[in-house]
Amino acid sequence: MLLFFLGSAVVGVSLGYIIVCFIIPWLVPFSGPFVLLWHEVILEPAMDWLKGSSKPQRMLSYVQRHSKRGDPDSVISTIDIFCRSKEWAMNVGDEKGLILDKLICEANPSIVLELGTYCGYSSLRIARLLPPGGRLFTMEFNPAYAKIAKQIIAWAGLESKIQVLEGPSGDLIPQLKKKHAIEKCDIIFIDHWKDCYLPDTKLLEECGLIGKGTVLIADNVTFPGTPDYLEYVRNSPHYSSQYFKSYLEYSKTEDGLEKSVFLG
Ligand SMILES: C[S@@+](CC[C@H](N)C(=O)[O-])C[C@H]1O[C@@H](n2cnc3c(N)ncnc32)[C@H](O)[C@@H]1O
Numbered sequence: 001m002l003l004f005f006l007g008s009a010v011v012g013v014s015l016g017y018i019i020v021c022f023i024i025p026w027l028v029p030f031s032g033p034f035v036l037l038w039h040e041v042i043l044e045p046a047m048d049w050l051k052g053s054s055k056p057q058r059m060l061s062y063v064q065r066h067s068k069r070g071d072p073d074s075v076i077s078t079i080d081i082f083c084r085s086k087e088w089a090m091n092v093g094d095e096k097g098l099i100l101d102k103l104i105c106e107a108n109p110s111i112v113l114e115l116g117t118y119c120g121y122s123s124l125r126i127a128r129l130l131p132p133g134g135r136l137f138t139m140e141f142n143p144a145y146a147k148i149a150k151q152i153i154a155w156a157g158l159e160s161k162i163q164v165l166e167g168p169s170g171d172l173i174p175q176l177k178k179k180h181a182i183e184k185c186d187i188i189f190i191d192h193w194k195d196c197y198l199p200d201t202k203l204l205e206e207c208g209l210i211g212k213g214t215v216l217i218a219d220n221v222t223f224p225g226t227p228d229y230l231e232y233v234r235n236s237p238h239y240s241s242q243y244f245k246s247y248l249e250y251s252k253t254e255d256g257l258e259k260s261v262f263l264g
C-alpha cells in the first residue's frame, strides 16, 4: 500500500515537472490565448508573490541594471531581452516595433498621441524617431504603470519629448486642445484596452484631433483583436486602411498593425 502511494506520488511529481518545464513552455509561443493565460494569470501573480514586486518594477530594475543610461535603443533592446528571456509583457515588442518604426519615419510627425503607455516601451520607440521639436503625448490610467513609464523614459533620456498624461483616455482626449495647445495629431498610436479603440477614435474625430492626413496606427487588431474598430476604419469612406501582418509580441501567434489614413 505504502509502495503504491509512493509510486503514485513519484509519477505525479514527474508528470507535473514535465508539464511545467517542457509542455507549457513549448505550447506558450504558439497559442495566443495560452500566452496571456500562462503569463498574465498564472506566472505574473506567482512572481509578484515570490519576489514581492510587480512585473513593471522588475522590468525597470532590469533596465537599470542592464541598459546604457541615456541610450533609448539600448533601453528598448534590454526590455525586449527581459520579455523574451524572463517575463512576457504587453509591449508592442520588437517585431511589430520595426513596422511601427517604419510607419513613424514615413510620416515624420511633429505631434504624436499614444493611447496606452504601460511601461513606456512604445513611447521610447516612437519618441526616438521624432524630428527636433516633435512631441509625444501618451495616456495611461494605471498610476503604478505611469510611474514606472516615467522612470524608464527618464532613464532613456527622452523625458523632454514625452509627456505622460495620467487618467482615462475618455477624460483626457477632450482636454488635449486647450490644455496642451494641440491643433491636430499627425499620428495616433492606439494600444490601450481593445474595446476603447472605436469609441476613442470617434471621440478624437469629434474633438477635431483627427484631420486630413492624420495616421492612425492600431496595435493588436488580430490578437486579441478589435473587430468593431477594423470594421469601422476599413469601411469608412473617410479612411484608407492597410493591414501589416506580424506576430503578437514575443510569441508566434499572428497579430498585426492597422494603418488608417484620414482622408478628410
Ligand atoms: C497594451 S498596454 C500598452 C503597451 C504600450 N503601448 C507599449 O507597446 O509599450 C495597454 C495600456 O493601456 C492602459 N489603458 C487601457 N485602457 C485605457 C484607457 N481607457 N485610458 C488610459 N489608459 C488605458 C492599460 O493600463 C495598459 O497599461
Ligand SMILES: [Mg+2]
Pocket (backbone or CB within 6 Å): 090, 091, 092, 191, 219, 220
Ligand atoms: Mg499592443
